[in-house]
Amino acid sequence: MSTKPSAPSPPTTRTAHRIAATIAALATATSLTLSPAHAVSGGGKDYASQNWTGQTFHGSYSGKDFSGGLFRGCDFAGSDLTNTRFFKAELREANMNAVNLSYSSIEAAILRDTDFTDAIMVGSYISDSILDAASIENADFTDALISPESAVVKLCQRDDAKGLNSTTGVSTRESLMCPD
Template sequence: MAVSGGGKDYSGFDLTGQDLGGQTLNGKEFRGTFAKGASFKDSKLRGCSFFKADMSEVDFSGADLSSASLEEAGLTGALMDGAVLESAYLTKTIADAESIKGADFTEAVMPLPTQKALCARADAIGKNPTTGADTRESLMCV
């Protein structure tokens, strides 16, 4: 299913298993969307809202999620490798992601226990291929 550049609201859509990779979807609303197993690989998702969306097992590898809101999104098994999450709004569910290798969390807003949980992960390593930011440094791990 291709999602066009028009319209801003995909809230509540069923995008389960869909390939949305490589698309420019900046500023779109995905609130309450069901997208289990979908691919947003290398997509531009700046400023998108995924509030309470089911994004379990979604591939966000290489996606630009700068300033996106992933508040209370279901992220169990999600792939965040190489994703850019600069200034993103995150809640504890980001810790449910399967992999965060090379992700850039610069200026991301998240609860302190979540930040600590991410820093404790073995896959909180690498440099982001787009921004060059070190994952551990962007998480402010000590």
């Protein structure tokens, strides 16, 4: 007498809970091991597309949008500008001394005669208009994406591409990966 193999029994509730718990644990572990994304504000206008000429911006403006705004001669010295967006903003003659612009977008901005002395620009997106800045002395550009790459070579050739950032202790030349 031959017996037919029996069909596997459906998973029990206990087995289903184990599978669900394993999937949840894997999802949690994966999310904890991935690097966080640094978001740039885009959900609101904040200070975007407005004329703020000559104004003072001291304090924390983290995550704010300054895109397309006119900030000629503005004083941002010492401000927290992490995760901000200055896309196509005019910052001519602005004081960005000792600001923290980490993980910000400073692309296509007008930066003629802007003072970036002792600024922190870690992980920021920066266009070649940075070449027009009045000063980059003691600035930290660690992991910044400066486009085009030839702009980095030109920054390294500047006399003010020197010094240590007072907050991070990183050399401007080292952060730009300038050849010695």
